[in-house]
Amino acid sequence: MARRAMSLLPQWSSRVFSVELDGAPHYFAIQEKHRGEEAPWVFRKAQNCERCFSLLVCSSDRIRRAKFYGELGDKLLRHLSPGCDLSPMSSFLPNVKDSLVKGYFVKVNSESSSPTERLLRDLIQHDPVLVCSYLRGEDSQLWTQHQWTDSQLVEVSKGYYVVPSEAPEYHPSALNIINSDVFYSFEEAYEVLKQCGDIIPEAKSVLELLPSRAETRSKPDFPVIVIEGLDATGKTTLTESLRDTLGAALLRSPPQCLSPWRACFDQEPPLIRRAFYALGNYITAEQIGQQGMKTPVIVDRFWHSTAAYAIATAVSGPLCNLPAEGSEVYRWPSDLLQPSLVILLTLDPEERKRRLRNRGQGKTDEEQELDHNQLFRLRVEEAYRRISGPACISVDASPSADQVLQQVLLLIRGKCHL
Incomplete structure (x- = not known):
């Protein structure tokens, strides 16, 4: 051997x-x-x-x-x-x-x-x-x-x-990120889960939920607005307020239909875990395509989160270790529906920790890593900022929830004409 x-x-x-x-x-x-x-x-x-x-x-x-x-x-x-x-x-x-x-x-x-x-x-x-x-x-x-x-x-x-x-x-x-830590096409991620079928029975159940194929689509009739950010930056409050204010549909990524299998795939190595979450984005894209023909769509996290956390986990050490700005690792998948606008909520680290303590909820492994590893948090935030097609627009989430809502509504009205 x-x-x-x-x-x-x-x-x-x-x-x-x-x-x-x-x-x-x-x-x-x-x-x-x-x-x-x-x-x-x-x-x-x-x-x-x-x-x-x-x-x-x-x-x-x-x-x-x-x-x-x-x-x-x-x-x-x-x-x-x-x-x-x-x-x-x-x-x-x-x-x-x-x-x-x-x-x-x-x-x-x-x-x-x-x-x-x-x-x-x-x-x-x-x-x-x-x-x-x-x-x-x-x-x-x-x-x-x-x-x-x-x-x-x-x-x-x-x-x-x-x-x-x-x-x-x-x-x-x-140099090992593409289609290993981050997936840039439906087919690449699909192939990983397909190969897992014999050793991870749950993989077959996930594959049954997927659209028959992913293809480049024209944008829906109504705008698609994605809200990104670390936990406790106010995403849930903001997305629900935008839904109510704009009469929009609210979707989340990963989609609810994958919930029964998340705990299983969270225990798998990065290649398999990242493929699972990448496919979740394509399921969400299918839902966006359906809802976006009738109403504006608000999405709580999408491909930016999947990619930013994966890149920041794969590449250790200081920010200078990240792939340079403009690298192909930050490109948007060509076969994944592109949103009209992506908002990145940012928050002072100490304020974010205070909000997390007040919530008292259990944390994912990645959220625990954010809390005790400042370099990891900085890499996640920088990866968010470097992803293009579309790029994130940063919004300070420290003011009151209503002030943040009003600022985001101004951006939506300016960019999406709602």
Whole structure:
């Protein structure tokens, strides 16, 4: 199994490795000869460890690869000894699209070294995972990488030396977003859920709800206004007020018909979870098309939310790691109905937290992440602003609900002539 995994990772010595620590990627590379470089930061942080391991999931089947990546993380968390430290990692060819391979990095102390090795040997017998061990030399600054195959430690050219690597021009995940974290066509998202049918029975139920096909449509007779924003920015209050004031239909994305399966798909890996929510937008678009022939339509969240959260989750670290403004990852899907106007409600972070506390409702994992990870919140907000076709118009949601309503009505009347 390990030999087959290795065959799926060409140009091994040209690859860069990224380990997520403290919410940001840290990079290292390998080379056959050591030229006096100091140990990469990841390994300087591991000076109290006897050795480290990397596990990279290498299946050629992307559905299996996504499922196994999640299952591997759960298995490692359950079975690794208390003295081990587990971090997400990846391997990629710098600035090469779709070369990203995900996995985990394990730091091990002397007491937990033997049980960890037994666990990893068992893994590579049956699963599509490539294991490498990292051994510290007599000089504490010198670490070497060794590949495992068929439960044996194999030295390749007596191991590769581990050396620092500069950050690539693009965050590794930024080149892997299209039709993986964010979907840009009905067919791409549909194909993922279709392939899940044998392993996720609920996928078949979701597919039965979908329109027969998505196609580029002319705009409905009446305007379509989307209201976006983080939780507790006042979306529900505003959308209901707009419905009543304009005599409009009010729709939500994801649509209510997907509610029975959301908990199931929220537990799936990103590829499958994001495809599920992408298809929810196409169901909402079908509903918009029907309602928009009779009345204006207000939509509580739409594709902007789906894309912004996915991009901000995939790309870790500071804002500069996001794909540049104007990147193709921010483009609107060509086969998805475009709204007439998109309003983004913004709110001071402390005020938003105060409102969340007053609501006392349970939070999604992403909302919990927004609360304790400022960088994640900033990435979500910036991704919202960079999505085009149409772009969001920001509205300050801190005034009273009536003042916000009046400001949004002015925008609607100016843009949509209502």
